[in-house]
Amino acid sequence: MDSVNQKVGTPNLHAAVPYVASDKRYDEMVYRRCGRSGLLLPAISLGLWHNFGSVDCFENFEKIAFTAFDNGITHFDLANNYGPVYGSAEENFGKILKHGLGAYRDEMIITTKAGYDMWPGPYGEWGSRKYLMASLNQSLKRMGLDYVDIFYSHRPDPNTPLEETMGALADIVRQGKALYVGISNYDAKQTKEAVAILAEHKVPCLVHQARYSMMDRWTEPELLPLLKEKGVGMVAFSPLAQGLLTNRYLNGIPADSRAAKNFFLQKSSITPELVAKIQSLNDIAVKRGQTLAEMALAWLLKDERVTSVIVGASSANQLLDSLKALNNLQFSAEELNAIEKILK
Numbered sequence: 001m002d003s004v005n006q007k008v009g010t011p012n013l014h015a016a017v018p019y020v021a022s023d024k025r026y027d028e029m030v031y032r033r034c035g036r037s038g039l040l041l042p043a044i045s046l047g048l049w050h051n052f053g054s055v056d057c058f059e060n061f062e063k064i065a066f067t068a069f070d071n072g073i074t075h076f077d078l079a080n081n082y083g084p085v086y087g088s089a090e091e092n093f094g095k096i097l098k099h100g101l102g103a104y105r106d107e108m109i110i111t112t113k114a115g116y117d118m119w120p121g122p123y124g125e126w127g128s129r130k131y132l133m134a135s136l137n138q139s140l141k142r143m144g145l146d147y148v149d150i151f152y153s154h155r156p157d158p159n160t161p162l163e164e165t166m167g168a169l170a171d172i173v174r175q176g177k178a179l180y181v182g183i184s185n186y187d188a189k190q191t192k193e194a195v196a197i198l199a200e201h202k203v204p205c206l207v208h209q210a211r212y213s214m215m216d217r218w219t220e221p222e223l224l225p226l227l228k229e230k231g232v233g234m235v236a237f238s239p240l241a242q243g244l245l246t247n248r249y250l251n252g253i254p255a256d257s258r259a260a261k262n263f264f265l266q267k268s269s270i271t272p273e274l275v276a277k278i279q280s281l282n283d284i285a286v287k288r289g290q291t292l293a294e295m296a297l298a299w300l301l302k303d304e305r306v307t308s309v310i311v312g313a314s315s316a317n318q319l320l321d322s323l324k325a326l327n328n329l330q331f332s333a334e335e336l337n338a339i340e341k342i343l344k
C-alpha cells in the first residue's frame with residue numbers, strides 16, 4: 001500500500017483524475033488465439049477472485065487494474081461471488097471502469113461466471129436457466145455494463161440437464177448479454193458433451209477455464225487434448241497455485257499472505273516437504289534468471305494449447321513481476337527433466 005490514508009473498499013474520490021492508459025500498452029504483451037475463434041487473449045490475464053473485495057484496499061486494487069491494462073492485459077476475469085462480500089469485486093470493478101478504465105471498453109475482455117453459491121434459496125447456485133439468467137443480469141448491473149465478453153457456467157451441475165445449462169448460455173449470447181460463452185471446472189467427459197450441445201445451438205464453446213499449474217496437472221491426460229481437438233481455448237486459473245509457486249513461502253508464512261489470511265489456501269498445507277520442493281524449483285528459476293513466479297507461468301505458456309494464464313495479485317509489483325515471465329518461455333530438455341523430478 002502506498003499511503004496510510006487508504007480506506008478499505010472505498011474509492012478515494014478526491015484523487016479522481018480519470019485514468020489515462022499508457023500509449024505503450026501494446027508494446028510487450030503477446031496475444032494468443034483462443035481455440036479456433038476470432039478472439040485473441042493476452043498470454044497473461046488478471047483475475048479478481050481475491051484482493052478486489054469490499055474488505056480490500058480500493059487504491060491498491062485500482063492500481064493493480066490500471067497496471068494490468070497499461071501492460072497489455074486486456075482480459076479481466078470475474079465471477080458473481082468474488083469478494084468478499086459476494087458481488088463486491090464486480091461492484092469495485094464497475095467503479096474502476098467509471099474512474100477511466102471504461103473509456104477503453106472496446107479494448108477489453110470482461111468475463112463473469114455463475115455456478116457457485118451466490119444468494120439464498122433454490123435459485124442462487126448451480127446450473128439452472130433461472131439462476132444463470134438472473135445472476136448475469138445482477139452482474140451486469142454491478143459492473144455497470146450492457147454486456148460481458150465471456151459468460152461462464154462456473155461448474156457442472158449434476159442435477160440439471162446439461163441441455164438446460166447450455167441452452168441458457170446459448171440464449172444469453174442471442175440476447176446480446178455475452179459475446180461468447182465458456183465452461184469452467186467441467187471434466188473431459190462433461191466438456192465433450194457441453195461442447196456438442198452448444199454446437200447444436202450454433203453457439204461455439206469459446207473457452208474452458210481450468211485449474212492448472214505445476215502443482216496441479218489434472219488437465220493434462222484428457223482435457224487439454226480434447227480442447228485442442230475441438231478448437232476450444234484453455235485458460236489456466238491459479239497458475240501460481242495461489243502463491244505457492246512464488247517466493248512468498250520460501251521463508252515461512254508472511255502475515256499479509258493468502259495462506260495467513262484466507263481459508264482457500266490452508267496454512268497446514270504448507271508442509272516442510274512442500275517448502276523443500278518450492279525451494280528446489282526456485283533454484284532452477286534463479287539459474288534461468290527468473291523469479292519462481294515467472295518460471296511457473298512460463299512453464300504453462302510453453303504449451304501453445306494454453307491460451308492464457310489468469311494470475312491473481314495482491315500488489316501491482318507482483319503483477320509486474322509475473323509479466324516478466326513473457327521474456328523467456330523457452331525451456332531446455334535438461335530444465336524440464338529437472339522440474340519433473342522435483343514435481344514427482
Ligand SMILES: NC(=O)c1ccc[n+]([C@@H]2O[C@H](COP(=O)([O-])OP(=O)(O)OC[C@H]3O[C@@H](n4cnc5c(N)ncnc54)[C@H](OP(=O)(O)O)[C@@H]3O)[C@@H](O)[C@H]2O)c1
Nearest residue numbers: 047048049237238239240241242243246257258311312314
Ligand atoms: N473458474 C474457477 O473456478 C476459478 C477458481 C479460482 C480462480 N479463478 C480465477 O483465476 C484467478 C487467479 O487465481 P489465483 O488468485 O488463485 O491465482 P494465482 O496467480 O495462482 O495466485 C495469486 C496469488 O499469488 C501471489 N502472487 C502473485 N504473483 C506473485 C508474484 N509475482 N510474486 C509473489 N507472489 C505472487 C499473491 O498471493 P498473496 O495474496 O499471498 O500476496 C496472489 O494473490 C482468480 O482471480 C480468478 O479470476 C477461477
